[in-house]
Amino acid sequence: AFDDKNSLSGGYVYDLVQAADGLLWLTTSNAIVRFDGSRFLPSPTNLHLPVIGAGASLAQARDGAIWVSTQRGGAGRYVGAELTHWFSATNGLSTNIVLSVHGDAHGDVWLGGPYHASRYDGRSWTHFTPENGLPNVGVDTIADGPDGWPWFGAPTGSGLSRFDGRAIRLVGSSKLIPGSPFEIFRDAEGGMWFGSGDGVVRFDGVTWSAVDEEDGLTP
Numbered sequence: 760a761f762d763d764k765n766s767l768s769g770g771y772v773y774d775l776v777q778a779a780d781g782l783l784w785l786t787t788s789n790a791i792v793r794f795d796g797s798r799f800l801p802s803p804t805n806l807h808l809p810v811i812g813a814g815a816s817l818a819q820a821r822d823g824a825i826w827v828s829t830q831r832g833g834a835g836r837y838v839g840a841e842l843t844h845w846f847s848a849t850n851g852l853s854t855n856i857v858l859s860v861h862g863d864a865h866g867d868v869w870l871g872g873p874y875h876a877s878r879y880d881g882r883s884w885t886h887f888t889p890e891n892g893l894p895n896v897g898v899d900t901i902a903d904g905p906d907g908w909p910w911f912g913a914p915t916g917s918g919l920s921r922f923d924g925r926a927i928r929l930v931g932s933s934k935l936i937p938g939s940p941f942e943i944f945r946d947a948e949g950g951m952w953f954g955s956g957d958g959v960v961r962f963d964g965v966t967w968s969a970v971d972e973e974d975g976l977t978p
Contacts, residue, residue: 771787771788773813773814773816774816775817776817779819779823781795782794782800783796784817784825785817786811786815787811791811791815800840801840803840812829812830812831813830814829814858815827815829817860818862820836820862821862821863821866824837826868828870829855829857830856831855832855833846833852833855834846834857851883852870852884852886853875853877853884853886853888854872854874854875856873857870858871858872858897858898858899859898859900860901861901861902861909863903863907864908865907865908866881867881869901871897871898871900871911873896874889874893875887875893876898876911878922887927892927893920893927894920894927894929895915895917895920895927897915898911898912898913899912900942901943902945903945904951905964908922908924910922912937912940912942912953914940914955918938919937919940933967936960936967937953937955939955939956940953940955941954950963951963958970959971
């Protein structure tokens with residue numbers, strides 16, 4: 760076990776992701792930490808410490824870069840241990856409040872937060888808001904669908920949505936479609952799983968099905 764008493768700075772871990780070189784990246788309350796399987800390495804260079812804190816999230820983009828998002832300071836891109844970009848409301852983002860980050864299969868990076876989903880294509884940002892077509896009042900969780908385009912959810916009752924390559928649209932109106940997904944996951948067979956306060960729902964590309972206590976789900 761590792762904690763702030765034996766080399767894990769900050770102690771509390773908010774997110775983790777494995778980089779292409781095998782290193783495990785973690786966000787703690789005051790740092791970004793890397794682990795090589797036996798020891799913690801020095802923090803990445805150019806670390807923007809004032810904005811790392813509660814709720815910081817990590818994701819790997821298709822080009823291998825590691826992205827970190829923060830709830831009060833924007834988001835950054837790392838190549839190896841070097842910070843190459845830091846985006847905020849002063850240089851591309853619509854807001855500094857970011858709750859989630861995701862690298863999709865097409866190579867784009869997405870940020871989600873209150874009243875926005877933002878897409879970075881490697882050159883510029885496109886911001887989706889309720890004023891220009893975002894059906895959600897917020898985006899907390901993002902995961903790729905079978906076509907490689909992302910799905911979006913938030914525990915706010917604003918519905919489940921997905922990007923179709925041009926716009927973000929609500930996903931149907933069936934009573935089985937979760938309106939407040941806390942987590943979205945795509946399995947190895949392409950099935951989409953959604954966890955919410957009402958339980959678990961699976962979509963196989965055709966049919967929506969609920970997983971409940973009769974299927975062994977703990978109440």
